[in-house]
Amino acid sequence: MDLATQTHLASLRDALNYRLSELRAEVHAARQARLASGDAGTREVADRKDEAAQQQFERLGDVQEQRDVDELAQVESALRRLDAGIYGDCADCGDPIPLQRLLAQPAAQRCAGCQVIAERALAASR
Numbered sequence: 001m002d003l004a005t006q007t008h009l010a011s012l013r014d015a016l017n018y019r020l021s022e023l024r025a026e027v028h029a030a031r032q033a034r035l036a037s038g039d040a041g042t043r044e045v046a047d048r049k050d051e052a053a054q055q056q057f058e059r060l061g062d063v064q065e066q067r068d069v070d071e072l073a074q075v076e077s078a079l080r081r082l083d084a085g086i087y088g089d090c091a092d093c094g095d096p097i098p099l100q101r102l103l104a105q106p107a108a109q110r111c112a113g114c115q116v117i118a119e120r121a122l123a124a125s126r
Contacts, residue, residue: 008099013082015106016075023072030065071107078107090114 081087088097092114101108110118 008102009082009087012087012102012106013079016079016082019106020072020075020079023068023075026068027065027072030061030068034061034065074107074109077109081109092118 078087081089088102089095090097090111091109093111095111097108097111101112108115
């Protein structure tokens with residue numbers, strides 16, 4: 001492995017570790033906030049608009065937390081692939097993922113072409 005590749009891998013590992021700590025903090029904060037709001041008990045709602053707005057806000061928070069949990073799993077998977085020496089290889093076709101894609105999306109597990117195919121298959125299954 002040449003020095004440039006080693007440098008890129010070290011930079012990508014740093015980026016993944018930084019994002020990992022950010023996501024862990026965000027997920028922890030979201031769970032703490034949910035627990036705190038549950039501890040507050042049933043709060044009195046002034047009217048149906050307020051109740052609807054509160055429910056929408058809570059659903060949005062749930063969706064954001066799930067997005068963070070999903071990304072956290074992707075980052076952890078990327079770090080495991082780095083440790084195993086298979087980081088940067090497409091999970092579907094096995095070809096190397098271009099460095100520019102990894103720099104933009106360090107947790108990417110597929111090359112751009114395979115990612116498009118996977119996203120289309122997911123959309124078709126819904």
